Amino acid sequence: EEAEKDEYELLEAIGSGSFGVIRKVRRKADGRILARKEIDYRKMSTQEKEQLVAEVNILKDLKHPNIVEFLERVIDRENCFIYILMEYCEGGDLASVIQRHKENRVPVPEEFVWELMTQLIMALHECHYGVIVDPETKKTTPRPILHRDLKPDNVFLDAKKNVKLGDFGLSRTLNNPQKAFAQTYVGTPYYMSPELISSSLYDARSDIWSLGCVVFEMCALQPPFLADTLPQLTAKIKLGSVRALPSSYSPELNQIIREMLQVDPRRRPTTKELLAIHKIMNIGIQLE
Numbered sequence: 001e002e003a004e005k006d007e008y009e010l011l012e013a014i015g016s017g018s019f020g021v022i023r024k025v026r027r028k029a030d031g032r033i034l035a036r037k038e039i040d041y042r043k044m045s046t047q048e049k050e051q052l053v054a055e056v057n058i059l060k061d062l063k064h065p066n067i068v069e070f071l072e073r074v075i076d077r078e079n080c081f082i083y084i085l086m087e088y089c090e091g092g093d094l095a096s097v098i099q100r101h102k103e104n105r106v107p108v109p110e111e112f113v114w115e116l117m118t119q120l121i122m123a124l125h126e127c128h129y130g131v132i133v134d135p136e137t138k139k140t141t142p143r144p145i146l147h148r149d150l151k152p153d154n155v156f157l158d159a160k161k162n163v164k165l166g167d168f169g170l171s172r173t174l175n176n177p178q179k180a181f182a183q184t185y186v187g188t189p190y191y192m193s194p195e196l197i198s199s200s201l202y203d204a205r206s207d208i209w210s211l212g213c214v215v216f217e218m219c220a221l222q223p224p225f226l227a228d229t230l231p232q233l234t235a236k237i238k239l240g241s242v243r244a245l246p247s248s249y250s251p252e253l254n255q256i257i258r259e260m261l262q263v264d265p266r267r268r269p270t271t272k273e274l275l276a277i278h279k280i281m282n283i284g285i286q287l288e
């Protein structure tokens with residue numbers, strides 16, 4: 001799938017991160033606007049390159065209306081770049097939405113918070129409980145994918161205000177050291193021990209913690225745990241005491257956030273349990 005380079009017209013850069021630049025591009029064939037992540041792999045070790053290939057292969061199969069769509073990978077061997085083509089989210093990131101509400105002192109409406117939370121729960125559900133179906137045998141294999149980096153900067157909105165969970169896993173390849181259990185499974189976990197599976201659930205539940213932080217921040221317009229130094233922050237997080245949301249938000253919303261922000265991961269709801277909650281289920285059905 002090595003398309004020639006002049007298939008895309010380069011537009012302005014959207015932003016940059018540790019991996020390189022993300023740029024708006026127009027696909028010449030049909031004029032569709034896409035986001036292209038440009039990764040310079042010259043400086044990458046073999047292991048990092050293998051990891052990047054494995055993560056890209058996983059992103060390729062991850063198709064869900066609330067996950068930023070991965071379209072294509074283009075390798076530019078001449079300049080040692082990998083281009084990752086993804087859907088462009090013209091509503092920008094949630095960090096900017098929260099910032100705007102904070103500056104204008106306007107609370108995010110509660111129904112928008114429920115919509116956003118519902119769509120993120122559905123996106124995480126696809127990651128945590130997604131399966132790979134073998135085309136021949138129709139056999140399904142669990143394909144647990146852990147986001148590990150859920151934050152307002154990684155959540156985007158499309159033109160219709162649909163929520164899109166940003167590309168993920170790549171950051172682990174590009175700049176975070178590989179965590180012992182935050183493992184993305186490739187292939188069939190035949191030999192994976194129960195405790196390793198449960199710890200992957202453990203990690204899945206750390207995505208639920210992050211979701212709780214994002215939803216809290218949408219309401220309070222600041223994260224649940226703030227501190228001036230890292231040791232103070234980690235102490236607050238381990239204590240896990242969460243202040244109440246601004247009074248305009250309902251007791252149900254306060255409750256669901258508290259459940260997601262339980263210090264003990266086993267006490268946090270899974271996406272399955274969250275989807276069963278009456279209000280989430282109703283919104284989820286409307287959204288389908």
Ligand SMILES: CN(C)CCCNS(=O)(=O)c1cccc(Nc2nc(OCC3CCCCC3)c3[nH]cnc3n2)c1
Binds near residue numbers: 017088092093156167
């Ligand atoms: C960090 N932000 C507060 C300001 C930076 C720039 N504004 S913004 O709020 O992201 C913004 C504004 C308008 C459109 C879009 N659309 C968009 N952005 C992506 O990534 C942004 C990138 C992620 C890594 C860090 C740098 C920025 C996409 N990835 C796949 N599809 C994408 N669509 C984003």
